Amino acid sequence: MHPLPEEVKKKIEELSNGAEVDLSVESDLAPDGQMGKQWLVIMKHRLYVVSSDHSGPAMLHDVAVKDLVEVKAEGLVGNGCLIANIKGDYVPLIRYSNAVSKEFGHAARRLTALSKGEDPPDPTEEDRTRRCPTCAFPLETGSDVCPNCVNRARAVRRLLGYVEPYMGATILAASLILAAQAMQCAPPYLTKVLIDDVFGKAEPFKGDIPAALRGDLLHMLGLIVLALIGANLVSMVFGIFQARITARIGSRIIHDIRMQLYSVLERLRVAFFDKRQTGAVISRVSQDTNSLQEFLAFGVQFIISNTLIIVLVLIIMFQQNWKLAALTIIPAPFASFAAMMVFTRLRWMFRRMWHRWSKVHSVMSDSLQGLRVVKAFAQEDREVDRFGRRSRDLYMAHMQAERVWATLLPILWFVLTSGQFIVWYAGGIGVINADVTTGTLIMFLGYIAMLYHPLQMVTRMWDWIGRCLASSERVFEIIDSEREEPDPERQVRLPDIEGHVKFNKVTFGYDRNNPVLHDIELDVKAGEMIGFVGHSGAGKSTMINLLTRFYIAQEGSIEIDGVDIRNINLEDLRTQIGIVPQEPYLFSGTIADNVAYAKPDAAPEEIIRAAKAANAHDFIVNFPDGYETQVGERGHSVSAGERQRIAIARAILRDPKILILDEATSAVDTVTEKQIQEALMRLVKHRTTFAIAHRLSTLRHADRLLVLEKGRRAELGTHDELIKKKGGTYATLVEMQTELSRMVGVSG
Amino acid sequence: MMSEDKVSGQPAEEKSKTQADLDEAADVKYLRPGDFILFRSDAGGLRLTLKDDRSFLRVKARRCFPFSFPTKHISLRDGNDEEIGIIADLADLSKEYRRWIEDDLNIRYFTPRVTSIESIRYRPGGVEWHLDTDRGSKRLITKSVHDTMSEVEPGRYVITDVDGNRYEIVTQELDQASRGLLDRLV
Numbered sequence: 001m002h003p004l005p006e007e008v009k010k011k012i013e014e015l016s017n018g019a020e021v022d023l024s025v026e027s028d029l030a031p032d033g034q035m036g037k038q039w040l041v042i043m044k045h046r047l048y049v050v051s052s053d054h055s056g057p058a059m060l061h062d063v064a065v066k067d068l069v070e071v072k073a074e075g076l077v078g079n080g081c082l083i084a085n086i087k088g089d090y091v092p093l094i095r096y097s098n099a100v101s102k103e104f105g106h107a108a109r110r111l112t113a114l115s116k117g118e119d120p121p122d123p124t125e126e127d128r129t130r131r132c133p134t135c136a137f138p139l140e141t142g143s144d145v146c147p148n149c150v151n152r153a154r155a156v157r158r159l160l161g162y163v164e165p166y167m168g169a170t171i172l173a174a175s176l177i178l179a180a181q182a183m184q185c186a187p188p189y190l191t192k193v194l195i196d197d198v199f200g201k202a203e204p205f206k207g208d209i210p211a212a213l214r215g216d217l218l219h220m221l222g223l224i225v226l227a228l229i230g231a232n233l234v235s236m237v238f239g240i241f242q243a244r245i246t247a248r249i250g251s252r253i254i255h256d257i258r259m260q261l262y263s264v265l266e267r268l269r270v271a272f273f274d275k276r277q278t279g280a281v282i283s284r285v286s287q288d289t290n291s292l293q294e295f296l297a298f299g300v301q302f303i304i305s306n307t308l309i310i311v312l313v314l315i316i317m318f319q320q321n322w323k324l325a326a327l328t329i330i331p332a333p334f335a336s337f338a339a340m341m342v343f344t345r346l347r348w349m350f351r352r353m354w355h356r357w358s359k360v361h362s363v364m365s366d367s368l369q370g371l372r373v374v375k376a377f378a379q380e381d382r383e384v385d386r387f388g389r390r391s392r393d394l395y396m397a398h399m400q401a402e403r404v405w406a407t408l409l410p411i412l413w414f415v416l417t418s419g420q421f422i423v424w425y426a427g428g429i430g431v432i433n434a435d436v437t438t439g440t441l442i443m444f445l446g447y448i449a450m451l452y453h454p455l456q457m458v459t460r461m462w463d464w465i466g467r468c469l470a471s472s473e474r475v476f477e478i479i480d481s482e483r484e485e486p487d488p489e490r491q492v493r494l495p496d497i498e499g500h501v502k503f504n505k506v507t508f509g510y511d512r513n514n515p516v517l518h519d520i521e522l523d524v525k526a527g528e529m530i531g532f533v534g535h536s537g538a539g540k541s542t543m544i545n546l547l548t549r550f551y552i553a554q555e556g557s558i559e560i561d562g563v564d565i566r567n568i569n570l571e572d573l574r575t576q577i578g579i580v581p582q583e584p585y586l587f588s589g590t591i592a593d594n595v596a597y598a599k600p601d602a603a604p605e606e607i608i609r610a611a612k613a614a615n616a617h618d619f620i621v622n623f624p625d626g627y628e629t630q631v632g633e634r635g636h637s638v639s640a641g642e643r644q645r646i647a648i649a650r651a652i653l654r655d656p657k658i659l660i661l662d663e664a665t666s667a668v669d670t671v672t673e674k675q676i677q678e679a680l681m682r683l684v685k686h687r688t689t690f691a692i693a694h695r696l697s698t699l700r701h702a703d704r705l706l707v708l709e710k711g712r713r714a715e716l717g718t719h720d721e722l723i724k725k726k727g728g729t730y731a732t733l734v735e736m737q738t739e740l741s742r743m744v745g746v747s748g
Numbered sequence: 749m750m751s752e753d754k755v756s757g758q759p760a761e762e763k764s765k766t767q768a769d770l771d772e773a774a775d776v777k778y779l780r781p782g783d784f785i786l787f788r789s790d791a792g793g794l795r796l797t798l799k800d801d802r803s804f805l806r807v808k809a810r811r812c813f814p815f816s817f818p819t820k821h822i823s824l825r826d827g828n829d830e831e832i833g834i835i836a837d838l839a840d841l842s843k844e845y846r847r848w849i850e851d852d853l854n855i856r857y858f859t860p861r862v863t864s865i866e867s868i869r870y871r872p873g874g875v876e877w878h879l880d881t882d883r884g885s886k887r888l889i890t891k892s893v894h895d896t897m898s899e900v901e902p903g904r905y906v907i908t909d910v911d912g913n914r915y916e917i918v919t920q921e922l923d924q925a926s927r928g929l930l931d932r933l934v
Contacts, residue, residue, distance in 0.1 A: 033854060035884030061791065077814075078914035079858035089793040090806040090827070095855055098912040348932050351870075355893055355934055 004039060008050050011057040012041050019043045022120070023110060025103050027096035029079065031060060040082065040094050040107055047111065049094045061093055068115035073108040075101065075514070082108055155469050158476065159296070162256060166249045173249070174304060176242035181308045183235035185316060187228055188446030194224050196439030242301070250297020258289045261475055267483050270550040274510070281478075288471040295468035303461055306454035313447045321440060327426050328419045328448055332455065335416040339456065342408045349401035356394040363390050416456060420448050484549075484570060491569035497576045497657040498561050499526035499688030501547070505556035508546060516542050517711045519556070529689040531699035533730060534708035540692045543708075544660050547690065548577055560658075578656030580680075582663040584647030588632030591620055594646055595627075598654040606653060613682050614649035615675040616642070641672035648679050659683060661691040673698075696737055705730065779824065779833035786845050794848060796824065796832060804832060809852045815900050818857075822849065859906070860886070862917045865926035868933055874910065881915060888913070893933055905934075 004012070004024050012021065023042045030036025031051050038051040038060070047068075049061040069085040071093075080101045082093040096104055110120045163170055198220050202209055209217075262285060273281070317325035367374055367383040374383050423444050430436030503522040509515035517539045524530055532540040545551045546558060549565055558565040565573065575598075586594050595610055596602040602610075607627065611617040619642055623629040629636045631646075638646070644664060651659065661680060673695075681701060693699050705722060707715035707730045714729045715722055722730035786807070787795045797803040806827035812834070813821055819838045825831050838846045860881035867878045875890050888909040890896040897905050903919040919927060 029858075033858065033883060035860075035881075035886055076856045077858060078912070079855075081855055086791065086793075088805060089789045089791060091789070091791040091793045092855055095858070097858070101912075351893075352932065352934060358894055 004041070005052065008039055008041075008052055008057045011050060011059070012048060015048065015059070015062070016043055016046060019045070022114075023107060025100070025107050027094055027104075028099055029095050029097055031095075033095070038094060040104070042107065042111060042114070044114070047093075061091070063093075065111070065114050068111060071108045071111040071115070073101065073105040080104060084111075155472050155476070159292075159468075159472050162253045163249070163296075166252065169245050169249055173242050173245040173301070176238045176245070177301060177305045178308060180235045180238035180242060181305055181312060183231045183238065184309065184450070185312050185447075186231040188443045188450070189316070190224050190228050190231070191446060192437075192439035192443035194221070194439070195442055196437045198224065200437070200439065246297055246301045250293055253296050254289055254293035257292060257475060258285065261285055261289065261478055264479050264483070268478075269484050270545075271510075288475050291467060291471040292475065295464065295471075299464055299468065302457065303465075306457050306461075309450060310454050313450050317444065317447050320443065321436065324423065324427055324430070324436065324440075324444055327422050328444065330422065331415065331418045335412075335418075335455065338412055338415050342412050345408070346401070346405060349397070349404055353394070353397045353401050356390070356397045360387070360390045360394050363387050412456075417448075417452055419451075420445060423448060491572075492563050492567045494561065494563060494568050494572045494576075497572075499657045500524065500561050501658065501688055502559040502562075503556070504559065506546065506553045506558060507555040508542060508551065508553045510542075510551070515554075515711060517546075517553075520713055522706060522713070522716070524688060524690075526688055527686055528704065529684055529691065529702045531702035531705040532690065532692045532708060533696065533699065533705050533733065534714075538708040539711040540708060541662065542711075544579075544662055544690065544692065547658070547660065548579065549573060575654075576657040577660065578651035578654045578658070579660045579662065580644070580647050580651050580664040584643050584650075586631045586638065586643060586646065589630070590625075590628045591623075591631055591646060592627040594631060595649045595653055597650055602653055607649075610649040610653035611646075613652050614645045614679040616645035616649050616679075619645075641669070641676065644672075644676055645679060648676065648683060652679075652683050657687060659687045659689045661689065661693075663692050663694060696734055707733075777831070777833040779835050781840050781842070781845075783833070786848055788848050792851075794852060798832070807832070807852075809849050809856070811853060811857060814857055815904070818853075819850075822853070824849075859914045859916045860884075861921070862915055862926075863921065864923055865917075865929045868929050877907075879915065886915075888915070897934060 004021070004026075020043065021041055022044055025040045027038045027040065028035065029038070030053075031038055036051075038049060041048045041050060043065075045065050047061070047063050047065060048059060051058050051060055063084065063086055067086050069087065071082060071084045074081050074083050075098075079095055079097050081095045082104055084091050084093050094104075106121075106123050113120045198217050201213070202217055205213075265281065265285070314325070314329075317328070363383075363386055367387070374380060423441070427436055427441040427444060431438055431441055501522075501524040503520045506517055506520040507515050508517045516537075520539075520543070522530070532543055534540055542551075546553055547565075549570065552566060560568060560573070578598075587597065592604070592607050595607050599606075604627075608617060611620055611627075620627055620629070623636065625636075631638050648664070664676065664680060677698065684701070689702075691699060691702060699705060700719060702719070704716060704718055706713060707722065707728075709729055715725070722728060723734060725731050783799055785797045785799070787797075789795075794807045795803065795805055796807045804826045808825045808827075808829070810823045810825060811818060811821070812823055820836065822835045822838060823831055824833055824835065835841065835849070838849060841849070860883040862879050862881050864880045865877065866880065866885075867876075869876045871889070875893060875896065877888050877890065879886050879888065890907060890909045896909075897907050899905050905917040905919075907915050907917065909915070917930065919930065922930065
């Protein structure tokens with residue numbers, strides 16, 4: 001945290017007679033909402049808010065901690081504000097931008113604790129916004145890798161780490177490239193020999209050539225042409241082998257990375273996916289590994305061979321005629337600079353084009369997916385207009401990009417190749433003065449032509465490497481993300497859970513500053529059925545997310561058979577918990593596959609028995625393909641109630657010790673609900689069961705009900721106990737529902 | 749239509765009761781200038797008393813249309829986030845009331861408006877901006893343009909940086925150079 005500036009410190013010392021500062025937090029906004037600074041200073045018995053301007057520090061708030069009833073860090077739009085309840089008056093104490101919201105969240109919790117005379121909580125990792133020290137890019141919790149200034153050398157080294165198992169093949173490929181490139185350098189030299197030593201010798205005779213010399217020359221000509229063929233042939237064969245080897249290594253390495261990435265993805269915390277769209281994650285796996293493959297399979301070889309060819313050609317040129325060589329490379333720096341300019345410009349244009357493309361896409365998918373709505377409200381024309389506007393934007397960007405491309409590229413090419421004019425002129429003078437032979441001149445032109453392409457590539461190479469590194473960063477980011485269970489070996493094995501579940505003062509929020517569950521206490525006997533009741537948003541589903549350890553409570557603990565859930569081996573835990581979710585997901589495959597999802601080796605008899613118990617058998621048998629009906633994507637369409645019962649069968653077959661029913665009957669009609677109810681009753685027997693239901697009638701079999709209100713335990717007891725509590729939350733809810741069902745019943 | 753037919757079969761009083769409840773829930777309550785009294789404590793807390801009715805210890809103001817009508821359709825809510833009522837137009841209120849409510853709104857909706865763009869640079873992992881806003885100048889980092897800029901209406905963008913802070917850009921208010929930079933981007 002930032003230390004207090006001297007003048008502010010002085011002022012505080014003055015006011016508080018030198019009391020010890022417990023915590024000070026710097027806000028990045030001034031009191032008037034301008035970018036600026038102000039400070040919250042917490043002492044044991046007082047808190048101050050101080051700002052500072054030209055006239056020195058000013059005291060904005062001076063509050064006795066004992067007068068505080070509650071302090072909350074409220075998240076507002078684009079900023080936050082610490083709001084204090086001071087003896088019933090709600091006062092905005094200090095505002096701050098979201099950049100420091102975590103720090104103020106911690107300050108609020110600390111103040112609340114101090115005001116109640118409790119021990120203030122110590123700041124944890126999550127209470128600090130961690131930033132990269134060099135560029136202030138925020139770092140994710142548990143990661144020290146700054147995505148902005150990731151060490152390029154380290155990323156490259158890590159990428160090369162994947163190449164290591166294929167070192168032999170890689171070295172072979174590299175030597176083949178070297179050999180192939182060396183062969184490529186032969187033809188221009190052979191051309192020189194041909195012109196100077198064969199044609200040059202024959203020319204003065206003007207066709208009247210002595211037979212002996214003619215024989216020699218023809219012999220040499222034959223040899224040189226053979227050598228030309230040989231050089232090209234060998235270069236081609238080496239090239240083929242090299243390309244085949246690199247293709248194998250590249251594809252193999254990418255397979256390795258992709259597999260590692262995917263197996264990590266399956267083991268990440270659920271929270272990882274909360275923050276990211278599934279589509280974005282999928283595109284990471286496919287696109288980023290693709291661009292890595294492109295680079296590792298072709299890029300590396302491209303860069304090596306082009307660099308080699310440049311070096312080789314330059315060596316030969318300087319060795320043959322250093323003056324001419326020096327002249328030819330004069331335009332190279334200009335050409336590289338021009339190329340860099342052009343490609344930077346083009347990169348912006350293509351990025352913009354890509355951006356507009358994605359907008360076109362989103363309009364298209366939006367209105368096509370909602371086609372029924374569009375048609376039902378007769379809004380086709382407006383949708384076409386909307387699309388037209390986006391498409392026009394795209395066409396403008398496209399046109400501009402193509403125009404720039406069409407204009408700049410030929411110019412670039414001209415600058416790049418302008419070295420040849422120098423060779424023609426300077427070399428030509430040399431030929432006239434007989435300093436340079438015609439053959440040397442032709443050879444130089446040949447070598448220069450070999451330089452153009454690689455030179456152009458070198459300028460784009462950085463771009464390519466940059467893109468590859470960006471991809472590798474994104475891939476590595478996932479690979480390095482926090483696993484759900486970093487160390488399974490150290491966990492307690494619990495192969496046979498009895499089902500005694502205990503919540504000890506559990507407090508949890510998906511965002512730490514905004515708890516959705518407060519101090520939940522609950523003791524559930526093995527085999528008991530507990531219903532969770534409450535308005536939507538009361539925290540029912542969160543209870544389930546904690547039970548399954550998709551998330552972990554920030555304060556308090558959950559124990560199963562006396563063992564803290566955090567310490568139980570995750571596989572042991574999850575294999576003994578069965579969930580019938582609100583919207584069950586069916587994987588592509590047959591119904592039998594789906595029922596047996598958690599027990600793939602289940603015998604057909606077992607599958608039928610489970611389906612029968614789930615009241616699913618009858619409708620399944622009536623499908624043309626019975627248990628082998630394809631469901632899931634592009635499969636047979638199954639109704640919500642049917643899907644629900646398949647999910648129940650799945651849970652039954654699993655035979656879990658702890659069963660979780662999350663609104664298992666929310667999406668079905670009354671008849672189906674009755675069937676599902678029956679199935680559930682069979683399932684619930686002898687298992688610890690937690691059930692959420694919107695219709696309270698569904699919970700009438702529950703042994704006890706936990707009524708949640710705004711994340712707190714409001715009531716706990718049997719249905720009969722709770723219904724008698726006049727004005728109690730449960731009694732009110734039941735009353736409301738009976739009334740509602742009467743209204744629904746009335747209006748049909 | 750069909751449901752009404754069926755309802756008519758029920759006793760009249762019951763029908764009217766439910767109907768009245770439903771109507772009340774759907775009714776928008778507009779607060780006219782004379783309907784309520786506002787108080788502000790020295791420390792800045794806001795309270796409200798409805799004439800001949802209840803008092804609220806805490807009052808929060810919310811904009812229904814933050815972009816199009818920043819001073820109209822202002823919803824006043826109590827500490828439990830239930831609506832006390834809507835003020836159709838802040839201009840109808842007394843100067844003092846208007847200032848108090850605007851103060852509260854200004855705290856809630858913190859969206860600096862960009863006056864000029866100094867630079868936009870692609871960085872690995874994001875985009876770095878140097879901006880001048882009506883609240884001072886700021887360097888910010890956002891994710892890719894696609895995840896960052898939303899076009900609330902043609903020529904008007906809201907950008908959200910990695911911390912969740914928001915900045916508004918109205919193309920028309922920018923100078924030529926800034927517009928050029930923005931145009932290169934989107």
